[in-house]
Amino acid sequence: MKIILVDDEKKFINMLAKRLALRGLQADVAYSGEQALEKAAKTHYDLAVLDLKMPGISGFVLKKKLQESWPRIKCIFVTGHGSIDKNGDQDHSEDIFLAKPLDIDTLIETIHRTIGPENTRRP
Amino acid sequence: MKPTTIDLVNRQGLQFFGSVNASISHELKNIFAIISETAGFLNDLTQLSKQGKKLELSLLENCSNSIAEEIERGFDTIRQMNQFAHSVDDPVKATSIADTLVLAVKLTGFLSYAKKTHIDDAAKDITVLTSPFLLQNLIYRTLCALYKSVDTKDALKITFHEKNTDTVFLKFSWNTPLAWKDFPDREISDMADALKAEISITDNTLDMAVARDNDTLSAALTGGKQ
Numbered sequence: 001m002k003i004i005l006v007d008d009e010k011k012f013i014n015m016l017a018k019r020l021a022l023r024g025l026q027a028d029v030a031y032s033g034e035q036a037l038e039k040a041a042k043t044h045y046d047l048a049v050l051d052l053k054m055p056g057i058s059g060f061v062l063k064k065k066l067q068e069s070w071p072r073i074k075c076i077f078v079t080g081h082g083s084i085d086k087n088g089d090q091d092h093s094e095d096i097f098l099a100k101p102l103d104i105d106t107l108i109e110t111i112h113r114t115i116g117p118e119n120t121r122r123p
Numbered sequence: 124m125k126p127t128t129i130d131l132v133n134r135q136g137l138q139f140f141g142s143v144n145a146s147i148s149h150e151l152k153n154i155f156a157i158i159s160e161t162a163g164f165l166n167d168l169t170q171l172s173k174q175g176k177k178l179e180l181s182l183l184e185n186c187s188n189s190i191a192e193e194i195e196r197g198f199d200t201i202r203q204m205n206q207f208a209h210s211v212d213d214p215v216k217a218t219s220i221a222d223t224l225v226l227a228v229k230l231t232g233f234l235s236y237a238k239k240t241h242i243d244d245a246a247k248d249i250t251v252l253t254s255p256f257l258l259q260n261l262i263y264r265t266l267c268a269l270y271k272s273v274d275t276k277d278a279l280k281i282t283f284h285e286k287n288t289d290t291v292f293l294k295f296s297w298n299t300p301l302a303w304k305d306f307p308d309r310e311i312s313d314m315a316d317a318l319k320a321e322i323s324i325t326d327n328t329l330d331m332a333v334a335r336d337n338d339t340l341s342a343a344l345t346g347g348k349q
Contacts, residue, residue, distance in 0.1 A: 008235075009153050011189055015160035022167050053149070053235040056275060080152035081145070100152050101159035 001115060002043055003027040006036040006062065007051035007078065012100075016049075019104050025111065033057025033065075040066055045073055047115050049107075052079040063095075074114045078102065128317045128343035132257065135310055136211075139260045146233035147204050154197045161186050161193075203229050210256045214344035215337070218255040220283050220291055221248040227262040228281075231270065238270050243282035249291050252336045253318060254344060261314045265295070265322075265329065268306050274299040286332060293331040300326035317343070 003020075005027050007013040013029045020027050028043070030036035033056055036048070048066055050059035057065070063075045080100040096110055126134070165186050172178045206226055221242070228240045251258070269279060277297045286292040307315065307322050315322055319334035 009157060011193070012153065012157045012160055015157065015164055015189075019160065019164055019167060022171075055235050055237070058235070080149045080156065100156035102156065104160075104163055 001047070002045045003047045003049065003111070004030060004036060004039060004043075004045045005049045006030045006033065006054070006059070008032060008054045009051070013051075016102070016104075016107075020108070023104070023108060025108065033059075033062040036062060037065060040069065044070060047074045047076070047111060049076045049078060049111075052077050052081065060092075076107075076110055076114060126313055128254075128257075128340065131313055131317055132254075132344065135260060135314065136256060139263065143207055143230055143263070146230065147200060150200050150233045151197060154193050154200070157193045158190055161189050200233075207259070210259050213255070215252065215254050215341045217250045218253050218258060219248055219250055220293070220333075221246070223255065223258055223262060224281055224283070224293075227259060227266055231263060231266045234267065234270065236270050237266075238273060238275075239278040240266070241278065241280050243280070246283050249283065249285055249335075251291055251333055252338075253333070254337070254340050257314055257318055257340075258333070261311065261318060261320065261331075262293075264311050264314070265307075265331070268308075268311070269295060269297070269329065272301055272303070272306070273297045274301075285335075289335055291333045291335055293333065295329040295331070297327055302326070 003025060005013050005017055005020075006029075007016075008031055010031050013031070017027050017029050027049075028039055028045075030039055033054055036050075037057075039045075040048075045066075048063070050062055052059040054062075059075075059077050059079075063077075066073050066075070076096045076098060078098050078100060096114060098107060098110060165183070168178060168182060203226060206222075207230060224242050228242060231237050232240075266279075273279065274297075277299050280296045281293065282296075283291060283293045303324055303326075306324065311322070314320075315331075317340070319337050319339075321332045323330045323332075
């Protein structure tokens with residue numbers, strides 16, 4: 001199962017990747033939407049954990065672009081904002097939103113729920 | 124009908140405060156998120172160590188450095204928030220152009236669409252007698268409009284000088300020519316009028332001429348009471 005974490009806060013996303021790795025979940029990281037698309041062109045990801053507000057491509061736009069190539073990719077949005085502006089032409093009824101700072105156990109539980117525990121490996 | 128200066132401060136000022144507060148709180152959340160993850164990682168390392176795994180000191184050092192850096196980033200953000208909050212202390216006062224520009228660049232820097240912006244270090248600071256809050260608001264909104272319009276990879280340069288004894292001249296420039304649409308908008312125009320500022324644009328510059336002594340603002344902002 002392939003996971004990509006996308007956030008322009010490099011230290012945050014690198015630390016999150018390390019903590020997931022310690023729990024048996026390997027994840028690639030990208031520091032922008034553009035970098036995520038480059039990586040997604042080479043690797044078929046099953047799940048993307050996306051920051052909502054990033055310079056350039058936002059989390060919502062990135063999800064749309066990722067799903068154009070990989071319609072079955074699942075997305076979890078992470079946001080530092082107090083509220084989420086869901087206006088726009090996208091349907092967010094099935095989207096999952098988590099607030100920063102993240103609780104690692106909640107994130108892992110959400111990953112398992114989203115892509116199924118049988119697809120993730122525990123240490 | 125043109126809004127009064129007090130209307131401008133009340134209506135646009137509240138929006139401005141809200142916008143800046145939202146971006147500052149977002150920045151602080153990002154800082155706390157990094158500190159939280161780093162503390163969590165330290166806890167992970169502690170648990171592994173208890174299970175007999177060798178602890179790499181370099182990891183601990185990296186974590187403590189990272190936390191210290193983020194705390195400094197947090198203090199810097201709070202300093203900007205404090206400086207911004209005090210911009211409403213005096214309706215009109217002697218206001219440093221350099222300080223106003225630096226704060227506006229830092230506050231807009233929290234926005235996801237902000238571009239790299241360089242303020243000319245060599246420019247000699249100039250003081251103008253004006254509303255610090257409205258001037259901050261005008262420059263902030265101008266920067267937001269520029270960030271949204273200039274090419275993604277472009278950077279902004281800002282310089283300023285004394286044009287004559289009555290006017291200070293601010294120049295914003297960028298490289299890739301830009302087709303302007305709807306700038307300045309009504310709100311920016313009203314604010315510029317209140318500040319006795321004139322804005323002129325070309326495809327790669329925006330010039331702002333600001334009155335050095337805006338004697339009518341005091342009365343307009345205090346209803347004539349001094």
